[in-house]
Amino acid sequence: MFAKANEDVGQNISHQNLYIGPVFIVLATVVGKLFESINLPETNIAIVYLLAVVAISIFTQSYIISILYSFGATLSFNFFFTEPYNAFAIGNVSYVITFTIMVTVSLIITMMTQRIKTSVSVANRRAEENRKLYIMTNRVAGAASIEEIIDISIQSIGELTETNILCAYTSDMLHEKCRIAQYTFDDKLRVISLPDSEKVSLKQIDDYMLELTNIRSWKIFADGIVSAVIYMPHEQALMLEESKRRALMVAIENLSLAMGRVYSAFKQGRLQQENERERYRSSLLRAISHDLRTPLTGIMGTSEMIMGMTQPDDMRYELAAEIIEDAEWLHSLMENILNLTRLEDSHHYLKKQPEAIEEIIAVVVERFEKRAKGRELVVNIPNELVIVPVDAKLIVQVLINLLDNALKHTTLNQEISLTVDKLDNAVRFIVADRGTGINEEDMPYIFQMYYTSGKQSSDAKKGMGLGLAICKSVVEAHGGKISAANRDGGGAEFSFTLPMEDTNND
Amino acid sequence: MTNYKETILIVEDDFQIRNFISYSLRNEGYICKIVSTGSRAINTIANETVDLVILDLGLPDIDGIDVIRMLREWSEIPVIVVSARDQDREKAYALDLGADDYLTKPFSSTELLARIRVAVRHMKRRESVKKQSVIQVGGLSVDFEKRIVTLDGNEIHLTPMEYSLMSLLIKNRGKVVTTASVIKELWGPGYGQDTQALRTLMAGLRRKIEANPAKPRYIMTEIGVGYRMVEE
Known part of the structure; x- marks a missing residue:
């Protein structure tokens, strides 16, 4: 019966605990009988039972069992030591008080010991x-x-x-x-x-x-x-x-x-790896750039020297001038290749900063005038200051490439224009000319690398090839779009947009 | 003074480049000295008469950048860097350390000669006039005592920041002043590399002195590096 009660409360009590109650009550009864035989007063026997109740509640885990035993102890006292003996009955009225106090005291003791035990076990848990x-x-x-x-x-x-x-x-x-x-x-x-x-x-x-x-x-x-x-x-x-x-x-x-x-440890490791690769890459690029620039300087300078030593009607003067022209072409090809290679890893290489459009245009105009002496460029830019996050050097190169392309397809008196518009979230650049325009069959391929017009022989060196391809790479690395079209009334128009907001920066 | 021709030291280890530079310089009447290492360059400048240095950065012994740094500790001699390094960062670094000009290879001798003339003028100006109270560039003039700026005789009103920018550039006319040093000068150190404020300030100033900002007459932009006030 007690075992059942235990299960209901959900506590696991070992079998040993089940026998502790009866053992203590029997023990108390034996001691009581002993006290009785040497005529000690009943109050002492009652104390012995109380002691048994304390012992039981220390060894027992459950309130209910302890309470039941405290009643048991009282009943047992009543049965064995109060008149009428060996019966559950109350002879003397004063025993009612004794029993009540005994039950109350044993209940209080039980509850206190149980409470202490509960807090100890909570603390342990x-x-x-x-x-x-x-x-x-x-x-x-x-x-x-x-x-x-x-x-x-x-x-x-x-x-x-x-x-x-x-x-x-x-x-x-x-x-x-x-x-x-x-x-x-x-x-x-x-x-x-x-x-x-x-x-x-x-x-x-x-x-x-x-x-x-x-x-x-x-x-x-x-x-x-x-x-x-x-x-x-x-x-x-x-x-x-x-x-x-x-x-x-x-x-x-x-x-x-x-x-x-x-x-984050992984990311840091990867970042370090990427940085190392980037360092290797840029030092390689720097070495290549350096190794190409030095001989080009020599070639161009020496040819200039020959020109300075000869008269313009001398054949050697002309030859040296041609060498310079070729070396300059080689130089611009080299710049394009280097930038294209750098752009492959675009978001590492792009050094975007807020730049004023008018400054970029001013630099482009200055270079255009140096390259194309006597040619006029019609420039239209907004009056207000427009600031865009760009890698200014690369955008200058895009515009120069587009203008070079326009120069190549126009004659001296055909107009070339450079226009900048501010759109809602972007800036649009337009390079337009009144030249020969773009062949319809070339149109889908003009931004491809090394594609030159089908009409030219493949070794016609002055084809743009790389120039427009790098324009596309640069513009797209900035998150913009580039397109080409033929104009009504003749000529070609290249336009590209650059977003005003810095979108693809990490 | 009239017949004096400057002595120019060429510090370059590439034979061919050395050759054509010295040829075109001698053609113009300059006196040329040639060395191929950084340490010999420093020795020559310290012990012989040299008026201007043309310095390659990629030298076999000391990096050209360090040559500038060492030189600037005791000498104000004009230095024109000619380098195969095309990074803006290197350019700005050399200029901030005290180089007077920077030419990226390949360059034409015409261009080099033009830069040399500017640097020589610069040096002479520094020697002859200790402190000028009025500087004039074309139709533009700045009176530092009265803090008045005039363009073609008409006074123009600049904000204090625009005036500071104007004085900084005009005092260094002919020379590239790097973006970083302009920001440091105007906003103080610690302002970082925020170019937006400078671009806006520059646009405001240009609208007051340039007829066409897309074709500036006075303040030129050296893209990725800084600004340069023309000389005349």
């Missing part, structure tokens, strides 16, 4: 929880991979909350691969690996899990996104005591911090 949290924090801090962190954390959380836990998480640094770890109270830790071939995202797993209504979930943020989700059966989650719930929250926070640490 808290200490144990804190110890587990501490161990988890320590182990997780030493873990080097996401898998390790999750395995440790899931096990710790399962042990702490004494529940079954499932955790879905992204195991790689790019959040592409998903894994699942499971902790059940009997099975301990088990890792379920999803096959690599089946690409399942964390979101898909979460959507699936959320359809199961009897599941409670906690999302774990690390690296700026949800990188793990912890699931627990709903009824177990509801049963969690306050302290366990608190411990769970602390554990989740630790988990998120630890994952964040691993991600």
